[in-house]
Amino acid sequence: MFRSIESPKSRVRVIVDGREIEADVAASVAAALLGAGMTAVRRSVVGGEPRAPYCLMGICFECLVTIDGVQNRQACMVPVRDGMVISSQRGARTMEVGGQ
Amino acid sequence: MTVQMIRNAEDLAERYDIAIVGAGPAGMAAATECAKFGLRTIVFDENSEAGGQIYRAITRNTPAARPYLGRDYWRGASLWEAFVATTASYVPAAAVWSLEQQDEEAELRVSVSGRSMIVHAKRVILATGATERPMPVRGWTLPGVMSIGAAQIALKSAGLLPEGRAVLAGSGPLLYLYASQVLAAGGVIDAILDTTPRRYWLQAAPHLLPFLISPYVWKGLGLILKVTRAVRVFRSVTALEINGKDRADGVTFTAGGKTVSLPAKSVFLHQGVIPHANLANAAGCEMGWNDRQKCFAPVVDRQGRSTKASIFIAGDGNGIGGALVAEFDGRIAGLAAGLEVLGKEPSEDLRRYGRLRQKALRGRTFIDLLYQPAPSFRAPAEEDVIVCRCEEVSVGAIRAAADSGVAGPNQLKTMLRCGMGPCQGRMCAATVTEILADAQQRPPTEVGTYRLRPPIKPVPLSEIAALPHTPDAVYAVTGTHSEH
Ligand code: FES
Numbered sequence: 001m002f003r004s005i006e007s008p009k010s011r012v013r014v015i016v017d018g019r020e021i022e023a024d025v026a027a028s029v030a031a032a033l034l035g036a037g038m039t040a041v042r043r044s045v046v047g048g049e050p051r052a053p054y055c056l057m058g059i060c061f062e063c064l065v066t067i068d069g070v071q072n073r074q075a076c077m078v079p080v081r082d083g084m085v086i087s088s089q090r091g092a093r094t095m096e097v098g099g100q
Numbered sequence: 101m102t103v104q105m106i107r108n109a110e111d112l113a114e115r116y117d118i119a120i121v122g123a124g125p126a127g128m129a130a131a132t133e134c135a136k137f138g139l140r141t142i143v144f145d146e147n148s149e150a151g152g153q154i155y156r157a158i159t160r161n162t163p164a165a166r167p168y169l170g171r172d173y174w175r176g177a178s179l180w181e182a183f184v185a186t187t188a189s190y191v192p193a194a195a196v197w198s199l200e201q202q203d204e205e206a207e208l209r210v211s212v213s214g215r216s217m218i219v220h221a222k223r224v225i226l227a228t229g230a231t232e233r234p235m236p237v238r239g240w241t242l243p244g245v246m247s248i249g250a251a252q253i254a255l256k257s258a259g260l261l262p263e264g265r266a267v268l269a270g271s272g273p274l275l276y277l278y279a280s281q282v283l284a285a286g287g288v289i290d291a292i293l294d295t296t297p298r299r300y301w302l303q304a305a306p307h308l309l310p311f312l313i314s315p316y317v318w319k320g321l322g323l324i325l326k327v328t329r330a331v332r333v334f335r336s337v338t339a340l341e342i343n344g345k346d347r348a349d350g351v352t353f354t355a356g357g358k359t360v361s362l363p364a365k366s367v368f369l370h371q372g373v374i375p376h377a378n379l380a381n382a383a384g385c386e387m388g389w390n391d392r393q394k395c396f397a398p399v400v401d402r403q404g405r406s407t408k409a410s411i412f413i414a415g416d417g418n419g420i421g422g423a424l425v426a427e428f429d430g431r432i433a434g435l436a437a438g439l440e441v442l443g444k445e446p447s448e449d450l451r452r453y454g455r456l457r458q459k460a461l462r463g464r465t466f467i468d469l470l471y472q473p474a475p476s477f478r479a480p481a482e483e484d485v486i487v488c489r490c491e492e493v494s495v496g497a498i499r500a501a502a503d504s505g506v507a508g509p510n511q512l513k514t515m516l517r518c519g520m521g522p523c524q525g526r527m528c529a530a531t532v533t534e535i536l537a538d539a540q541q542r543p544p545t546e547v548g549t550y551r552l553r554p555p556i557k558p559v560p561l562s563e564i565a566a567l568p569h570t571p572d573a574v575y576a577v578t579g580t581h582s583e584h
Contacts, residue, residue, distance in 0.1 A: 001244055001266075001366040005285060006165075006259035024258060026160060031258035039243040039347060045521075046492040050346050052243035054489075054527075056250035057153055058146055059231050059376070061490065061522040072522070072558070077193075079148050 002034045012082040023080045030056055030063045030076035033086075041065055041075065042089040064089055103183065103190045106142075109215035112191070116140045117441050118434075119208055119221035121196050121379060124152020125176065125423050126415025126430035127227035128183040133434030134225075135186035139441060142219070143183075144194040144210055149257075150183070151176055152229050153249065154423045157257040168284035169256060170277070172319075172423070179427065198554030199224060199383040199411070206383075206410040209554065209567070216563045223410055223437040226380055226398075227430055230373035230416035233395070234527050235270055235477060236485050236495070239342030240369060244349075248370035252278045261287035264365030267351055269293035269340055272372045272471045273320060279327045291362055292327070293337040293353055295371070297474045304470035314463030334360065338476060342367050371473035374530055375417050382552040385411055389545035392468045393420055394478060395530060396549045402454065404433035412437050420468075421461055428457035479534035487535070488528040490521020498532060502539035509533060509550045522558050525550045 010025045014032060023032030030053045033041060040050035042064055053063035056076045063075040066087045075086075106112060118134045120127050123145035134141040151158035155176025163174060183190075191212055198209035206224040209216055232249045239245065248268060254260040261282060266289050268275050279289045311317060327333075334355040343350040343361070352361045374395035381387055381398070385406040388399045397419045404412040414433035415426030431453045439446060480487075483496030493516050506512050509519070509532050518532060519525035525532075529550050537544040555564070 001246075001263060002254060002260040003263040004259055005261050005287070026157070027258045031254055031260065034254060035258060035260055044241070044492060045490070049241065049492075050243050051241060051489075053246065054250060055232065055247050056253040057231070059523060059526045064522070077146065077148070 001039055004035050012080055012084075014080055014082070014084040014086055016086045017088055025080070027080050028056070028076050029065065029067065029073075029078045029080055029084070029086060032080045033075065040088075103186055103188050106189050106191045107193075107213060109210075109212040109217045112142075112210075112212070112217050112219055113140075114218075114220060116142045116189075116219065116221045118142070118223050118225065118437055119144065119206070119219060120225045120227060121145075121199075121208075122152065122227035122229055122415070122417070123147070123150040123183075123190070123192075124154060124227060124229050124415065124426065125179055126229070126417070126426040126433070127152070127225070128179045129427045129430030130225045130227060130414055130434035130437075131188045131190075132179075132182045132186055133431050134438045135188045137438040137442060138187075139438055141186070141188040142221070143188055143190045144196050144208075145190070145192050146195050148193045150180055150190070150192070153253065155179070156253055161256070166256070166259065168281050170281060170284075173256075175423070195557045195559075196379060197557045197559050199226075199379050200554075201383065201408045201410050204410060211557070211559055211563060214563070216559060216567055218567060221410075222441045223412060225404070225412045225414055225430075225433045225437055226377075226417055227415045227426075228376045228379055228417040229426075230420060231376040231526060232370055233372050233374045233473060233478075234531050235369040235371045235473075236480055236487050236531055237340050237342060237369070237477070238482055238485050239344060239348065241486055241489055242342060242344050243347040244344065244365060245342055245367045245369065248274050248278050248368040249373075251366075251368045252281070255281060255285065261285055262289070262366045262368075265290045265363055266366040266368065267291050267293060267362060267364040268368045268370070269295065269337065269351065269353075270370040270477075271296040271473055272370055273323075273467070274370050276320075276323045276327045278368070279331055280323050283327065283330055289331045290364065291332045291334065293340060293351065293355070294333060294335050295337045295340065295474055295477055296335070296471060298336045300470050300472060303472075304466050307466040307469060311463035311466035316463045316467065338474070340477075371477055372471055373416065373420055375419060376526075377413070377417055378524065378526065378552055378556045380406060380411065380413055380417065381549075382554050382556045383408060383411060385413070387549060389543075390419055391544075392465065392472075394472060394534075394544075395420075396533070403436035403450070404429060405436070421464060424460040425457055425464075428453050428460055432457060475538070478531065479538040480531075487531045488516075488518040488521065490523050490527070491517040491519075493518040493528070495535065498535050499539050502536050506536070508548050509536065510548075512536070513550060519550050524552065524556060
């Protein structure tokens with residue numbers, strides 16, 4: 001749903017679900033995925049529907065992915081780093097949620 | 101002098117005079133004022149870069165590289181420069197997940213670099229800004245749908261423009277601002293579906309005069325003219341839904357008595373912003389309903405003092421005023437909190453910033469009333485529309501609970517798991533209040549909103565367990581007082 005209008009300045013490489021993509025060093029993981037043409041990053045917990053980052057500001061938790069083996073990271077809040085391994089999440093999240 | 105950047109939890113001190121949460125306009129301005137007094141000041145920001153949402157990526161953007169962001173955006177650069185020149189400590193990528201008033205001070209729990217720490221401060225200033233009001237319509241959970249704020253963040257921080265047919269839908273100045281930025285950057289917007297009801301011009305009209313002498317007027321008119329010349333605009337749009345199975349492929353809506361369908365690869369939604377007050381709420385600050393802005397906000401006095409004496413709230417987090425108001429709000433709260441810590445009387449500066457804030461608020465009532473989201477988008481009637489995206493709770497389920505007499509949002513939460521997912525109600529609280537108010541014919545202020553408890557961000561249990569325990573906490577769990 002997006003295209004980048006800038007020529008690459010300083011790029012890093014990350015692996016997403018086994019595929020290598022390039023991203024600007026300053027991008028968040030979510031922006032990197034969107035810039036590479038990936039929208040749906042996970043399946044919803046109850047209905048198994050495809051979901052994609054919605055707010056890009058840490059509010060909606062639709063962008064949860066596994067980064068370097070750590071589950072449920074908010075892709076929009078984590079800057080990319082060279083060599084990062086990212087995988088999309090399907091099904092139930094094993095997340096500890098407080099606040100109830 | 102320059103701010104001390106802290107990236108590891110171990111480098112935090114145990115006590116500060118002032119702790120500020122958020123590094124947008126209000127947070128940066130507040131920190132600058134506090135640091136002038138020589139007070140030990142620390143700023144925690146959840147983002148990895150300062151600027152908040154409005155000045156997103158201000159620390160690295162330049163007018164030469166991203167000229168399309170517009171004049172107002174660059175005001176953030178001077179705020180950032182003043183802030184980095186202070187002696188404050190600044191902690192990026194820090195999630196404050198608990199805040200509690202203890203005696204006359206405040207205790208914060210914050211997660212930095214995968215570790216949580218407890219920090220005490222004599223005064224806390226929450227500058228947590230705003231979030232976009234949810235706009236639940238059929239299909240809004242499909243990939244390809246995003247908030248306009250998110251699309252703008254993608255542009256500001258990563259230079260991303262919509263690709264393929266893009267439609268903006270909703271109400272408020274951001275529709276036109278984002279459209280103008282996309283156009284200036286060489287992008288295309290296919291259509292704007294403006295859901296502002298025509299009659300809202302009437303409800304706003306009595307407040308037209310202060311708006312006409314506000315800086316908004318020329319900027320606003322200029323933007324709208326520029327955008328309407330290049331983009332198809334449908335007005336008074338109702339019955340909006342997004343089509344598509346596994347991703348968005350179009351929109352259907354009613355405008356001018358006709359049903360219209362348009363293909364779209366990207367759909368961006370927005371209907372104004374509301375205070376992001378989860379931390380204030382969880383700290384037990386009293387929340388009040390703002391009927392003009394149709395949202396709950398923490399109750400504060402003129403200097404931003406909440407109902408908890410050690411907690412101030414500045415900027416959009418206490419009611420929507422925009423970037424300039426937030427900046428003065430931050431200065432006022434910073435000064436007021438600083439003077440309190442020093443035991444000093446209110447200063448002339450405090451009064452001066454108060455006047456500037458008042459001036460910056462000019463025209464706000466008109467904008468609030470004109471861009472109040474239509475009732476059908478705040479409390480949707482379509483039963484299958486999802487309200488709580490995390491737990492997939494629909495309008496129908498909430499309305500059924502309302503009809504069976506559910507007492508309020510907290511009971512609804514227990515009943516339907518609505519608001520219990522990882523976003524902790526950030527995406528559904530506003531809608532839940534409005535639906536219950538609508539279905540039960542009660543004022544929103546009586547319906548109330550979720551009562552939150554820490555942690556307000558998901559924190560791994562291992563991180564919580566590793567925190568040093570107070571004797572009271574140990575007693576609560578074990579029933580005995582241990583010696584160490
Ligand atoms: S996209 Fe909403 S939290 Fe990341």
